[in-house]
Amino acid sequence: MITTIRKLLGMEPAADYTRLVRQGAVILDVRSKREYAGGHIEGAVNIPVDVLKGRLAQLGDKSTPVITCCASGVRSASAKRILTENGYTEVYNGGSWASLQHKIR
Numbered sequence: 001m002i003t004t005i006r007k008l009l010g011m012e013p014a015a016d017y018t019r020l021v022r023q024g025a026v027i028l029d030v031r032s033k034r035e036y037a038g039g040h041i042e043g044a045v046n047i048p049v050d051v052l053k054g055r056l057a058q059l060g061d062k063s064t065p066v067i068t069c070c071a072s073g074v075r076s077a078s079a080k081r082i083l084t085e086n087g088y089t090e091v092y093n094g095g096s097w098a099s100l101q102h103k104i105r
Contacts, residue, residue: 015092017067017103025065027104029097030079035071041101049075052082059083065090069097 021027027041030049040046047055049070059066066088068076073095083091094100 067092067094069094
């Protein structure tokens, strides 16, 4: 059941997030500014999902890997969809920022 839920949310359990970050991936935290201020992954870019479409230029080159994260994985799945629909070629849903933080060494 967990695998099914992860698939629905667009989460890639096999992604090597540490490798992606070392190769220059952008960590995109799509929570609100207030949530982000309460704790986040160091170096993450904060663009709330509700304004993401209008701020895509902040992410730079569309071929740069992007790892989305939020509080639970739901908004980051929406962000992943927005990015792929707008031509970003390597996008990963990292799920919750707290969980993703532990996957990056």
